[in-house]
Amino acid sequence: xxxxxxxxxxxxxxxxxxxxxxxxxxxxxxxxxxxxxxxxxxxxxxxxxxxxxxxxxxxxxxxxxxxxxxxxxxxxxxxxxxxxxxxxxxxxxxxxxxxxxxxxxxxxxxxxxxxxxxxxxxxxxxxxxxxxxxxxxxxxxxxxxxxxxxxxxxxxxxxxxxxxxxxxxxxxxx
Numbered sequence: 001x002x003x004x005x006x007x008x009x010x011x012x013x014x015x016x017x018x019x020x021x022x023x024x025x026x027x028x029x030x031x032x033x034x035x036x037x038x039x040x041x042x043x044x045x046x047x048x049x050x051x052x053x054x055x056x057x058x059x060x061x062x063x064x065x066x067x068x069x070x071x072x073x074x075x076x077x078x079x080x081x082x083x084x085x086x087x088x089x090x091x092x093x094x095x096x097x098x099x100x101x102x103x104x105x106x107x108x109x110x111x112x113x114x115x116x117x118x119x120x121x122x123x124x125x126x127x128x129x130x131x132x133x134x135x136x137x138x139x140x141x142x143x144x145x146x147x148x149x150x151x152x153x154x155x156x157x158x159x160x161x162x163x164x165x166x167x168x169x170x171x172x173x174x
Contacts, residue, residue, distance in 0.1 A: 004059045005033045006052065008040050010067040013095045015039050016135035017148070017168070018066060024145040027171050035061075043067075045074045053080055060085060068092045070165070089166050092159075094119040096132050098151040099141060103127055106158055149174070 007029070009015040018039050021027045031037050035052055042048045048063070063086045065074060074086055091097075096119040100109050105127065113122050123132040131137040142148040149172065156169035 004057060004061055005029045006035045006040060006048070006061060006063045008042050008048070008063060008065045010043060010065075010069075010091075011095070011133075012041075012135040013133055013138050014066045014091060015041060016138040017095060017098070017142070020139060020142055020145065020148060021168075021172070026145065026149065026173060028173050029062075029064075029171075043072075045076050048074075049077060049080055053083075057083070062087065064089055064171070066091060066168075068094050087166055089168060089171060091168060096120045096123050097155055097159075098148070099123055099127070099129065099132065099138075101154050101158070102141075102147060102151045106154075110158075 007018055009018055018027070022031045022039070035055075040048075042051065060082075061084045063074075063084055065086060066089045068091045070088070070090055070092065074088075076084055076086070097106075100106055100119055100122065105122075109117075109119070109122055109126075113126070117125070120132050123129045129137070142151075152168045152172065156167050159167070
């Protein structure tokens, strides 16, 4: 087996975003490099080990975890720790921030709602996007890949993440 990358997404919207980027060759890895050539919805290290580490890999595996929590652990058993590099790609507070940014509502959200309303709730109540967590909606909303790229880049700029946090923009190949 030649695949040496696993891309694990926390939720369906994260998976939809990654699939859009993969389909448009905008990531630093391709679908062909992925285990089973797909984005995986496996959050638990033990489940990942049980399902995928029994396969034979030519090289060290890089695991990109797309998630919104900096605290969520992915503890591999000792036998696998030297065979796997884990890179957490943080989308905090939520992937729905990409829609807020695309709608040019980031300033309003930050000023009026940030402390009391989750981004997904803001999208539902203020932007009137009821199906914000639906992957088909996300794929349709970002059917123009440039719109998605701009939102990801702007997200990195406005969130001002610290240097030791990897975000979606860091995976882009433009």
